[in-house]
Amino acid sequence: MSKLRTTLSTAASLMLLASNCTHASGKLLLTGGVNSVEGASGGGLTPWATIGSYATDDEIGANAFYTQASSQQFSLRTFGVVVGLHDRVELSYAKQSLDTGSAGSTLGLGRGFTFDQDIYGIKVKLIGDAVLDQDSALPQISIGLLHKRNADSVTVQSIGAHSARGTDLYVAATKLWLEYSVLVNLTLRASKANQLGLLGFGDATSNHYRSQLEASAAYLLRRDLAIGAEFRMKPNNLRFAREDDWADVFVAYTPNKHFSLTLAYVGLGDVATVKNQNAWYLSANAGF
């Protein structure tokens, strides 16, 4: 409880900090990306090279988001904040809770057992401008890390994970082909995480990074509306349960620079021994 309170007050002070500095509204609509399920700005499943918020090079901006993803058996709630500094550096925080529902009792954890983790992210833009550099084939390229701390270390080790903490490293390239109204992103990630880290990191015998490729494509239908699809490779470390790659289709709606809504349908495959999970994913984002 006190942890939650700390988290909330951190989030509130970050937002206050951001709103006090500048009114960040410089970037074009929809170019701030949405918040991925791990916090960092991007698509729903994968971080992009975009720097979150609408802040331009002399502004600071922030987003707060809430995401709910529910499959037949599981329910994942995520909330968090993203701060964009001068369109160069992005700081993010996300808190995830995975409710195992009735699968919890099958797994011997008890019905409705929840796995919780905190994800701290930093991303730095290295080169390029995905939106404005329309005369160049060079994408916007950023590097980032997501440091994840699972709160249930005893449980994740009991199901065969090596550790309850891990850090994902990634490089992302994003390019908007405005001429075709198409945005493409490719992300290469090194990760040890089992189901994002909710089931810990690595397995009992090995704790190695594995490289994962992630891709997103979006088509802009209107200034405030985009549709697209994503794919994300996942490691398959745990012996007790197979882990599958993820894919989704999404629609993102941004009526203005202060609010956006993303709806997606995600194919999760097998999750913690439960076969063939598909989830509805709804994410709301408020920007400052």
Place this chain on the structure above:
Amino acid sequence: MKIRLLIISVLLLCTSAFARGKTTFEQFGELKGLTVLMDVFMNELLADPQTEPFFSVADQDHVKKMLADQFCELLDGGCIYRGRSMAESHQGMGVNRAQFNALVECLQRAMKKQKIPFAAQNKLLAKLAPMHKDIEQAATPKQAPKKVIKAGGQW
């Protein structure tokens, strides 16, 4: 497997959007359409507090004429833009990224009001976007090149 079908349909929808009969210039209503668009655009620029200071003091009819010519040329409409370069015409104005983007949004609103198809709007924007380098770089007057040779004689 439902998800794969969905992804394929999204991709098909994307590709179908590329096939269009009219040229972009025609979708803008040719030079006549561009001339009307510039009136709407200028009104948007004067209504936006971020862009108003730049355009209220300008010779608006001249700016509209230049923009219509320039856009017509960019859209392969057979015009030749004879105005000053973007770097020259924005010299010393101090335009920053947020103001540049505000101008783009004024243009987007104007194009929407003129019911120009969204894909055609983006084709024009794709040609305008790279100009941010000239427009923003002209923000500070160019400094005279510094002398390289110091008193110590290093080269």
